Amino acid sequence: MKRFSPALNNIQAVERPLPDKELLWGDQDGGCNRFPKELKAISDRVHSSDPLPLRAFGHAVSRAQERVWMVDEYLLVPKKYSTPLSRVQHILEWMPFTLAAYDIRFLTKHHQEVDNTLLKRLEDHAQDINDYQTPRAIQCSIQVRTHLTQKFDFIHDRFAIIDDELWHFGGTVGGFHPSVSAASRGWRASEHGAIDFFNMAWNEGAEK
């Protein structure tokens, strides 16, 4: 294709600092850097009615400045004991009214037990954030799409992007999974194509 116009150079986007790369294992203390040591600790977590997510992840979400994107088929469906409502409440706790980030997106799949009221509750939280911080230069927006597997059935792993940091999860995003499961953090999302990939998966669910 012939060029349409003279080529101009654009400045590169400024990169936010990334924390060191880290491997985190879910435990009932909110996560640690090593495999669980004792069978009892593993058993306690597996049989817990409320497996604690990774504290570091919740902290990272609450301090995000721009984006919080999560991809996980089972993000809103706890494995046992708990309910989708309690999962949603937990996620909302990560996003206080003081949240600076403005682009929050959850990409998951449709589950019968997760009704629209619950999804709306997540999305409506943005209004609470915006009301609390009036005026904001950019209004906070929380969006949920549930077309994973139905319109985009190519993802096995689960991941999250917080600003430009890529988190990769062996189990549920956030580290809710009761079995022995780890997450890795500290990867530059744009460097690894995670942002483009997320957008591709996300846009598949747009009404066309």
Place this chain on the structure above:
Amino acid sequence: MTLRWPSEQRSDRHSGADDFHLETRQIITNLLNDSPQGFEQALEKVVKRILQADIEGSEFEQLLTDIAEHAGLLDGLETIEPLQAWVRALALAQSPSLPSWEKIRNLKTCPYVLDTGFICAMTLCAERHPHARSAYLSVFNQVFEALENGALTTSSQRFEQQRTQFRDYWKQCNNKLDEVWWNLRGWDALNYEDEFPLFQVTSTLSPDGFIKTLGQSTNPFLVQSALSVSGIGGFYPSLEKWLALVPLAPPAFEDDGTWNGSLLIPLLLVDARTQIIRAGTDLPYQDASELEIEHVKTGADAIIETVLASLAARVDAAPLFARWSTWIMRQLLSRTEQDIGDARNSAFFDNALIEAIGSKISPMTVVHSSPADASNWEPWCYRCVMAFHAHSGWIAPPSDSSFLLEWQITPDEWDTEKGLSLRKRSDLLVTMNKEIPGLHAHLLAYPIVCSASPLLGWKCLWDAAHVLREIVEFGDVDASNSDYKLRSEAANLVLLIVCIGIAVLDQCVSLVDAPAPEDLATLHEKLATAVTEMLEIDDTLTREKWLSIFRRLATRRLIWDAQLSNKPSSPSQFFQPDDKPTFSNYLESSKGNPFELLNIIESALLNECNRANLHSLVHAASIDLPGAVSVARRLNQCHPNKYPINERQLRAITQFSRTPTVG
């Protein structure tokens, strides 16, 4: 030399795919040639037994083992398996019916997905027994019909579930052609693997009959599975077979571009694109040599030319090219300029495909707009295709009047069919684009640039956007949807208009017969006003893009100013010193935000501005660059995540501020 798909060339280099087939053929031929008297009669008895009773695989094997042993031909499994395949082939030729097929397919002994021995035996049988060819075609037609209406099932529960689930999905699918273009997402061709031998043999022995049956099918999943063993995608893709099928496939598109539901041609087109873009995967991930890239490019060009020449000979060539290139354009628009130049990227080949299609449609009666059955995303993508061909010089640019008319909506129409149509048609373009102005904006701008007055053309768009701007600022009180969503959609549309405006400006400066300099200066002024207004009213996710556009306009104002530029004699230097906003105005506006100010300076430096002039302007605006750098550093120290800095940028600007005389 015969042309082949890139993947065919690769498989030639790495393996001998036909070895097993040849070996089986040789064993069967030897068995039949070397057999003693009565051997073939003994096999006949087994054939009758298969057809008359439901025998198990173990009994079948034992019967043949006894015969081979008696004939002195037993050589372990190496003899028995080909013999089993041969007897099954004979049985099917003798009794070409659905019940026989069900019995015979269940006697499969080959451990591979593709029952190569049986395929080989059927081929050989058709060579030795003339009636076998028509028998196989007959049974293929019966089997295909039974599969089409669900009468023939499989023993695998998973396969059966998948078949039913996808058949049901297809019935209620609204955008069927889209799903075909997507290569039937989620479908696994192996769900019909039981019938693979019959599909493959028929496609080879009776290609006309095979295609005739497939051409009448309404089940794309079944057709794709059948094609996957016939040289189209899947197993052993073959350009030769692809080229043989194209003229046989029934017409799929009406003259106006409407798809008549015929599946074959769209599926063949999907396979062609898939095969072509694979050429890039041969290149190393990094640092491919010029020679390697040239080799891939030359190979792809030759394949594309052959493929398009074969398509161009079809009666539905023009509408076929229209619909297919719309889909390819959709892929291209989601990529960047860098992707298009990267021979490892699919965008490289998509671009080459559309370019080549342009040369083919030039002498044809061109389809001017998307037909009524097109999906929402198609009309604007097709408009981009037309602009692409026009820019390449193959056709006249599309009229801009209908496009401008689509934007003319009143506040009351925003939430009615007209407003919804505008949002739906634009949705894909505004969400997929990654660049400013971006390929989509350039293509949509091209007809405006070619019009009598590009300035007037863009102004029509901008004037129509007043409704959109009101929605961005105040929302739509009558709308049922969430306020934020509507405001965000409206903001994206305004962003598209401004990107088109920048594209108009950029393209005009490169024209030999460019519009009058004062018109271009006016366009720039209107764009700057638009961005300033949007920065005031837009608090949705597009806000950051307005800042980026503001910076890009500032750069253009600086480097296209005859008195400030490094290249004052260049034809693109159309700005006069007093044209508003001046570069100084941009600097003044950014004074309150050190990060944006530094971005504007860096952008100017990156575009080889005249440094001495830039110094003078910074000085005249009373801007303290070292001070701005210092503030940025202090803020970064307080909150690195909230105020990230680019060390390279700060160093470059610090160095610039210390060397004022460098030109």
